[in-house]
Amino acid sequence: MSEKKPTGKVLVAGAGISGIKAAIELAETGYQVLLTDASTQVGGILAKLDYQFPTDHCGMCRMLPMVGREYSSEYCMRKSLYHENIEILPFTEVVNIEGDAGNYKVELKKKARYVNPDVCNELGKCIEACPVEVDDEFNHGLTKRKAIYKSVPHNVPQLLLIDKQSCTECGECVNVCSTNAIDLNAQDEVESREVHSIILASGIKLYNLRDFEDAKSYAVSPDVVSSLAFERMLSGTGTYEDGMIKRPSDGKPAKKIAWIQCMGSRNRRQNRDYCSSVCCMFALKEAVLAKEKGGPDVETTIFYMDMRTFGKNFQRYKENAVEEHGVKLIRCRVQEVIRKPDGTLQVRYFDPLTNEFFFEYYDLVVLSTGQAPFEDHKKWAGLIHTDLDPAGLLTTEPYSKVKLAGKDGLFMCGSLMGLTDISEAMSSGIAAAGEATNFLTSLDVSRKFGDDTPEPKTNDRSAPKVAVLVCQCGEFAGAEGLDTKLLETELRKVKDVEAVHIVESMCSAEGEQEALEALKKSGCNRLLIGACQPYMYRRKLKDVARKAGFNSSLVQVFDILGVSRRGLHEDDKTAWTRRAIKEIKSDIASMKEKPALHVQSQPINETALVIGGGISGMQSALSLANRGIPVHLVEKSAELGGFAGNSIASTIDGLAPMEMAKDMKLRVFEHKKIDVHLNAQVEQTEGTLGSFESKIVYNGNGEETKPIYLHHGATIMATGGHEGKTDEYGYGQADNIMTQFEFKQGLESGEIDLSETENVVMIQCVGSREKGKREYCSRICCMWAMANALKIKEKNPDTRVFVLYRDVMTYGFLEQYYTKARLAGVIFVSYDLENRPEVEIVEGKPVVKFTESVLDRPLEVSPEYLILSTGVDPEPSNKDIAETFKVDLNRDGFFMEADSKWRPVEFQQMGTFLSGVAHSPMPLPDVIMQAEAAAQKTFTYLSGGEIQTARVTSSVKDALCVRCQRCIVVCPFEARSYNEMEHRIDIDPSACQGCGMCAVACRNNAAEVSGWSDRQLMSVIDEKLSDDIELSTT
């Protein structure tokens, strides 16, 4: 890594969650990121979602890095994001892309905001003054905003802008603005930048009711809203108030709410033969939340076609919604909503359980509007000179979901691939960052880590001497009424304050130099800095302080305008200053008690261990090895390839897993950086992130070989899975009853001849999505059924094929195969658990009896083949591996990730990752994407040479500790363990996130978070409770 090489630079176009995730991953790896978004905000769709399933809370901050926390200012992600390697440009559009791989020149159009964010003080006087009122897009028109406004109510800093379309240019805002921030004649600016690689992450738009073709039949009243608008009705920054979900028409509480699914999706008439993938879970979550937020008397009904609970734990969430929360599900797509004279909304539906029609009346109807036409895709295709696929999406390399076809250095992630849920957005963001990292590794570019000015030494025993530095913010602080003279005089009187310095503007180079000089001379060891927008400038200010000899942990930055302004009337100018003085004094009190905290660096063993030699494991191993990371690949069988790589020749979407695995095996065996261990298992492991030791035992051919010990810094679990077994529906009692996989193999080998076959019956969800059996959807069985059914029809169009299903799970663009199968004449018959098909063996042949669901009458078929979809089972060895590595399995036997939405490929246990079917059943392209993501996470940790622990971690005062071990139980990061040998509590500082749970749980004040001691907090409270200061002079 020579100094002269340029730092690798990546443009991430789109700052929704997948773009943010890709940006964070790249920034953590040491690359510079330019993160743009065409809208005025970051966060994409998630900025509007206060609650996400399955926790029904917000969890966005969980995507932030767990190690090296010091590099990013960490706080609420819905407000914004700050990382020193990420430059964020909202309201910026990519208008031109030139050049090629490794050398892209992009033109960015920064759209005019008409309010200069560097000068604006966010007081919002202009908003009050503006006479124009229009619908607020953020709240989907449920509330109003002015022509000059804040686009997202909870963003920090509050970037104001003017909507020129509705602005009348009356000039009222300009008149009241005390900082001259408004320029009504501002122009868009085009700026040219050079980057090595580009990740497209501009996402997808959901249907707006205005643009929805069927609005005339459904959106017949203001009380019919889109699902995204309903999120705003649940939000405090939307219209939620007084524990009420308010009906938009009259503000009365909505007590009876219906959801109508598939609005604008699964619609051939509108040329959209695809499913939007997320709406089923979205509606379920909203229905559950509606009761929580609107009261237990709220009634919720979802009208659906197929309840697509295909993801990990989705099925369980649905069952819980129905059983615990009383969400009613009705399988009927209703034709229209009728507004009755009293304003209630009438829905007539056909109930398939009773075969009768019913009327129902609702206060509110939510339309589950899916993904809108792919407009952005056309724009990107034009910019990068490529063609779109028939569905209108950007084409990718075979097997990859993130690498754009034929375009080195260009990637995509998130909903640009087609609407994704949070988990997939995260995996794809990490995978895209991984692919970009792979690509950058091949170029002559370097990686950059934080400022390397060494941390000054401190003497913890020296008496506290506090310096206070206040930025005047040009003249604004004065203009806002802060009397800096008075402030200075008063602060000088405080005990232990040795220096007070007012700087005119810390943002300028002169200001920075002035501050540096003053601090060097001060002779203090603790520093308080008052400046505006501390979230943005904290890092920079701390760097200045460090250069002046202050330890970073003894420097505190506070928002000078915030402390003085908060809650006070603006005319009372001395009150502002008094408030500021009081706040600063309590900060000084805290500062005086604060110990110096040090970052510890731990050495890293850069070797990775990958468990499982299937396609997922091989992909992770190759990806890491290609980037120079040595890998041990451990496979328990005698062969690499796993289930898919050794037995599946083709998939419905034209992939050839066996062929792919053959090529991968060659590359794995030939790779100098990969050590393959066949017939091997991990029996024991010890250590933490960066330094593990694992015992590998071999058991091939009955010969016992000596165990070996491997040293590695991280582990990836890629144990895969296999087709489930069953004894239901006569399986095993007749030759012609087989699983989908067995039938597929029979067809491929030619053993099955269909020329005389009259009838074939397939039964889906055998032993699946059922309590006490496989309690999950295996995600791929519907596709297997479609593939086999289409094959049958192709070989013998006269064969009748019946597919008995519960919900057809052809989510996303897989829907096209369902349509193809129906067109080929395959007959789909739904059944439910109360009324399942029955199989009788008559003279060695199966006879299938089932209810024809549409005609509601019994049907009997004697098929030549009865094919069972038996789902996917996890590997039984997962249990031992989980125990060995101290990670968890879920109830179904799959590995349990750290967070089902925000951290899909990591374990809570630091340094351990997972990918592929070890996580949950998923199709091959998803397996590869996750494998790439797990490799990237591993690479970020292992390639830095060392790991910096956070400053704020927990500790144990051993003398006070009674070894009750309560802290171990409550620690959400498994950072605490009990040391049997030495009879004490151990803390893994790289795992600890400083959340303070242990300090709360500890009955003896033995657990403490450094920098948050009781003494420190008590002195702050004392100071806050003290009398207001007397002002002698002004």
Added chain:
Amino acid sequence: MDLQTEAVKDLWKDVDRLGDLLHCFNCSTCLSGCPASYGDPPLLVRNLARKVLYGLEEELFEEDTPWACVSCSKCEEMCPMDVKPFELILHIRQWQSTNDETRVPPSITEIYRRGYTQAVATNDELRAELGLKPLPTINKNEEQLKLFQEMLMKTPVVAANDYMFG
């Protein structure tokens, strides 16, 4: 239902050559707003499509409900799979008539009796609530209805089957 004996596999090709009905995924959109689904027996176009798909020839032939369709075309407009249910109904009517030229659809007796196949103007209360005048339908005017019936009696179909229109 015994498919081996009852079913004519390729019936759909006879009835609906274009195969639009194969797209049907039984979502019930066509049913839930259908005015003729209020009838007794109700017109259930989704079920008709299914019978065509299975090839239940005899049963389909006996179906009178296709004749209850009031041609409002809502199903056609709203069907997400573009199955064209209304056209399917017309196809079924054609198919029934081609296979039996003497077939007299029962809906003609309904038309004879009350001027419409369906009981229209049943929403008088709703109309009143909305401040609308009652619909001036023919069945509310006995004199007109009588004239209408005399007129119908002069058509060849009704004249030849006058025993049905007592």
